[in-house]
Amino acid sequence: MIMSIVRVTRNRQITIPSKIAKKLKIKEGDYVKVILRGNELIIQKIKTLDELAGSWNHVDTDKLTKAIEERWKRWNSARHKCCH
Numbered sequence: 001m002i003m004s005i006v007r008v009t010r011n012r013q014i015t016i017p018s019k020i021a022k023k024l025k026i027k028e029g030d031y032v033k034v035i036l037r038g039n040e041l042i043i044q045k046i047k048t049l050d051e052l053a054g055s056w057n058h059v060d061t062d063k064l065t066k067a068i069e070e071r072w073k074r075w076n077s078a079r080h081k082c083c084h
Helices: 018-024 049-056 061-083
Strands: 032-037 040-045
Touching: none
Parallel strands: none
Antiparallel strands: 032 040
16 A cells, blocks of 8 residues: 655645656646545546557457447437527
């Protein structure tokens, strides 16, 4: 376990210690999820699309693209029916 004590700034900001940021591969511009569980503050890195892409090796991208296009068409046509 890695533990550090950090100071909260006037704007309630904290700096993630570099040792932890490196271990979790958190870099400037990344997003993190902040969770309050009881009296614990939990910070979790949100994976980028590039990081998630590696876990999609088994996915048929042509099939996925076609499914997304079909859903988009249905959503778009339903939206026009309700709002015009």
